[in-house]
Amino acid sequence: MNERLRTLYKPRGRAGEFADASMATWQGCTHGCVYCFNHSRDKSKFRTAEEMAKACRPCGDVLRKLRQDIEDIKNGEGPWSEVEEGVPHILFQFTGDPYPPYEVDANITRGALKLLRDAGLSWDILTKGGLRAFKDFDLYEGTKSRFAQTVVFREDALRQKHEPGASVIAERFHAFKAARIHRIPTWMSVEPVCDAAQALAVIRDFAGAVDFIKVGKINEHEMEGDVDWPKFGIDLAKTLEEVGIRYYIKDSTKPFMPSGFPMDTREGGE
Numbered sequence: 001m002n003e004r005l006r007t008l009y010k011p012r013g014r015a016g017e018f019a020d021a022s023m024a025t026w027q028g029c030t031h032g033c034v035y036c037f038n039h040s041r042d043k044s045k046f047r048t049a050e051e052m053a054k055a056c057r058p059c060g061d062v063l064r065k066l067r068q069d070i071e072d073i074k075n076g077e078g079p080w081s082e083v084e085e086g087v088p089h090i091l092f093q094f095t096g097d098p099y100p101p102y103e104v105d106a107n108i109t110r111g112a113l114k115l116l117r118d119a120g121l122s123w124d125i126l127t128k129g130g131l132r133a134f135k136d137f138d139l140y141e142g143t144k145s146r147f148a149q150t151v152v153f154r155e156d157a158l159r160q161k162h163e164p165g166a167s168v169i170a171e172r173f174h175a176f177k178a179a180r181i182h183r184i185p186t187w188m189s190v191e192p193v194c195d196a197a198q199a200l201a202v203i204r205d206f207a208g209a210v211d212f213i214k215v216g217k218i219n220e221h222e223m224e225g226d227v228d229w230p231k232f233g234i235d236l237a238k239t240l241e242e243v244g245i246r247y248y249i250k251d252s253t254k255p256f257m258p259s260g261f262p263m264d265t266r267e268g269g270e
């Protein structure tokens, strides 16, 4: 990574499959997902979900750093010269969520989106904050930006158990509907799949509300053992064919899909 970049970066490893540029406006997270990499593994940054929630605050000096990164991009500096079609979509965000409850008043994410929009850049928002993102839908106009949400449970009782601080499932559905009304392209992340029946039900329920989906299994977590993955692969293939939505199967899940099943039906790789 070019040392000049201050807040934008190119994700590496498994994260690189998800986006080729990213940044964060908020650190910590109040959503408390039991499967979170940031507090549920031996080497996690936080010991508990509560500790991670207490650490939720804006990333230091993020808007000033972003202004400087944008200047570098305009000047053709940084790693973006390696990207064939220029600066790609910027994903918000791999760690934490761009729409914690505090964003409603703080408008840190809104400030970053304004800077990107004014610079002619585009972004992908990925959140579990539901309608908290709605206040910024006006900023998408004239950009190629997209709105995305993670949904892995259909039953809100399971969301309450596994993602207690995240928005209720019905709210996420309404957020997608609102994005459609604003003509904002949408996608849904069905990852990490940790309950096969719930994930398949989500795909059936949300297929008419989003433009495409990405599906990926849970990894390196005790919940991984709760799912019969070869069976899930067969059921997932049938469900995707039934609902007819465009999709991308994440690398970790591809080995469980039926032989010859297409893994990416998005237009131009999106």
Ligand code: SF4
Pocket: 029, 030, 031, 032, 033, 035, 036, 037, 038, 094, 095, 096, 097, 128
């Ligand atoms: S929303 Fe993401 S960062 Fe926040 S607790 Fe859930 S998995 Fe972790």
